[in-house]
Amino acid sequence: MNWPQLSALLNAFAHTEPGRMIATLASISIAAILWRISKKRARLSSSSMLDVEHRRGNLVLAKNLIIGATLLAVGSIWATKIAGAALSLAAVAGAVLIVSKEFLSNVLGSAMLAISRPYRVGDFIEMGEATGRVLDTDLLVTTIAETLEGHQLTGRTAVLPNSLLLTHPVKNLTATGAYVINLLSIAVIPSEDLLALEKTLLKAAREVCFPWLADADHHLKQLESRDLVNLPSAEPRVLMELNHAHEATLVLRYSCRPNDRVKVEQAILRAFLQQRCVVAGRQHRDARALAEAA
Incomplete structure (x- = not known):
C-alpha cells in the first residue's frame, strides 16, 4: 500500500465515529500533558526571577490557552455532527428551560461544582x-x-x-486543608497596657499551638509551592485595632486543624486569662510593696 492510499484510508477512518472518538481522546490527552508540563515548569521557576503572583498569572494564561485550543480541536473534529444536532439541541434546551428553569439552574450549578x-x-x-x-x-x-x-x-x-x-x-473556610488559619478578636480598654496584653496573648497562643506549629508551617509552605499562592505563616501573630476612644481590639491569628478550632480557641482564651491574672497579681503585689516601703 502506497502513501496516497494510506492517507486516503486514514482520512476516511477519521470521518467515522470511532475515528472521531480516538481523535477527541488524543486531543484531551495532549491537553492534559501540556497542562501538567506547564504546572511543573511554573513550580520549578526561580522565585528570584518571577514572584508567585506573576507565575500564577502565567499558569492561568497557559491553562486558558490549552483549554481554548482543545475546545477548538474537539469542535473541528465534531463540526459536522454539531451542525446537524444544533437545531434539535436548541429545541430541547428551550423546552427544558420553559418546563423547569430551576432544574436547569441546579444542573448548571452542578456542572460548575464539578x-x-x-x-x-x-x-x-x-x-x-x-x-x-x-x-x-x-x-x-x-x-x-x-x-x-x-x-x-x-x-x-x-x-x-x-x-x-x-x-x-x-x-x-477550610480551603487550606489539614491546617487552617483562624482569627480570634479580644476587646480591651485602650487605657490598659496594650503592649503587655499583646505579649501575654502571644505567649498563650504559642503555648497552646506549639505541638503542631512546625507541621502547620510545613503544610502551608507546601500549599504555597503547589498552588502558587501567598499564605500567612503558621506562627501566631497579633494585630491591634484602635476602633474608638472607648475600645481597642487585639486580633490573634493562629493555626490549627479545622475540627479543633473551638477547642484551641477556648484553650488560648483560658491561658490568656490565667496569665493576665498572674501579671495583674504580680503588679498588685509590687504596688503594695512600694506603698509599704514608702
Missing part, C-alpha cells in the same frame, strides 16, 4: 446566608451540617440548591 471544585465533602463553607460543613453533594443540591461561629455544629442540616453557585459567592 469543573471548578470550590468545595468538597468535609469542607466548612459559607454560601448565601448558610454556613456549615459539607455532608453530601448531588446533581441538584448540596447538604451541609449547619454551624455557628467557631464551627460549632447546631445539630441541624441545611439543603442548598446548586443554583446558588451561579448567583452567590462561596467561601471555603
Whole structure:
C-alpha cells in the first residue's frame, strides 16, 4: 500500500465515529500533558526571577490557552455532527428551560461544582446566608451540617440548591486543608497596657499551638509551592485595632486543624486569662510593696 492510499484510508477512518472518538481522546490527552508540563515548569521557576503572583498569572494564561485550543480541536473534529444536532439541541434546551428553569439552574450549578471544585465533602463553607460543613453533594443540591461561629455544629442540616453557585459567592473556610488559619478578636480598654496584653496573648497562643506549629508551617509552605499562592505563616501573630476612644481590639491569628478550632480557641482564651491574672497579681503585689516601703 502506497502513501496516497494510506492517507486516503486514514482520512476516511477519521470521518467515522470511532475515528472521531480516538481523535477527541488524543486531543484531551495532549491537553492534559501540556497542562501538567506547564504546572511543573511554573513550580520549578526561580522565585528570584518571577514572584508567585506573576507565575500564577502565567499558569492561568497557559491553562486558558490549552483549554481554548482543545475546545477548538474537539469542535473541528465534531463540526459536522454539531451542525446537524444544533437545531434539535436548541429545541430541547428551550423546552427544558420553559418546563423547569430551576432544574436547569441546579444542573448548571452542578456542572460548575464539578469543573471548578470550590468545595468538597468535609469542607466548612459559607454560601448565601448558610454556613456549615459539607455532608453530601448531588446533581441538584448540596447538604451541609449547619454551624455557628467557631464551627460549632447546631445539630441541624441545611439543603442548598446548586443554583446558588451561579448567583452567590462561596467561601471555603477550610480551603487550606489539614491546617487552617483562624482569627480570634479580644476587646480591651485602650487605657490598659496594650503592649503587655499583646505579649501575654502571644505567649498563650504559642503555648497552646506549639505541638503542631512546625507541621502547620510545613503544610502551608507546601500549599504555597503547589498552588502558587501567598499564605500567612503558621506562627501566631497579633494585630491591634484602635476602633474608638472607648475600645481597642487585639486580633490573634493562629493555626490549627479545622475540627479543633473551638477547642484551641477556648484553650488560648483560658491561658490568656490565667496569665493576665498572674501579671495583674504580680503588679498588685509590687504596688503594695512600694506603698509599704514608702
